[in-house]
Amino acid sequence: MKRVFFYGLLLMLNFSLMSSMCSSDDDDNSPNDNSQQIAQIQNTAESGTWRITNFVDSGQNETSDFTGYNFSFNSDGTLVATNGSNTVSGTWSVTDDSNSSDDSSSDDDIDFNIFFPVPESNNFEDLNDDWDIVTTSSNTIELIDISGGNGGTDFLTFERN
Template sequence: MKKVFNLGFILMLSFTLMSSMCSSDDDDNPNNNSQQIAQIEDNVQTGTWRVSNFIDSGENETSDFSGYDFTFNMDGSLVASNGTNTFTGTWSISDDSNSNDDSNSNDYDIHFNIFFPVPDSNDFEDLNDDWDIVSATSTRIELIDISGGNGGTDMLTFERN
């Protein structure tokens, strides 16, 4: 029993120390990403969110989502509503630390996946992507996507209402 407790204590201490450091060698520890993913999931499922910034290949398109509240539900559904129009899609967070995709110069290991089943002409289609998480707090999530095709950079920021 004492060995189990000591091992548990050592593991908890290790995770605490690793989560307080930011370096590229953190990539070898999938448990670190698991903790971060769980924390982000808990944060995003609380309250409603709004798009405070959306840059699509250099064009500011934040106003396309003005007035919409986004709800990230525990069942993986994502609801965007402005009181008149409602769009329902899906969301998830995934660990990409084992990916062989080294095409972008930044080393993002956690993806924030968004999908709305809408036509290409709908503004919400622009949000469909496996976004890289730049930063995430309890009130703000900053995402980025660097296109493999044209090299354009998209940036999306959600803030809690």
């Protein structure tokens, strides 16, 4: 009888120790903290004006639709594109996509979000997306988006003026 009690107590102690070792905030299970990288990308984008040097929409090169436009990514989240006679205003942000709500397979990627409130027929509507960042440097921001609908891949590159 003492043996059964002893093994029962040992089993309960074992389960107790195992459950205390498991924690919902283990480093292995938490998403990457991208806040430093996000701040760096924001600072880069906010420095100076930019131009689109490559825009491929589902295999079609549409870079010329934005020839002559300079883009300003402002610290208040506004985005202004102007070519001297036309100005198009929108918003932009850089966010941690830890919820995987877009089409990316990565759970910890960073999104470069662009939104221009324009009709679908406007060329700037094609830029509206939560773009995945391919690379950034002090002079280049390369973005990609893989469409969930038609499976097309879009590429967008900004270069500093």
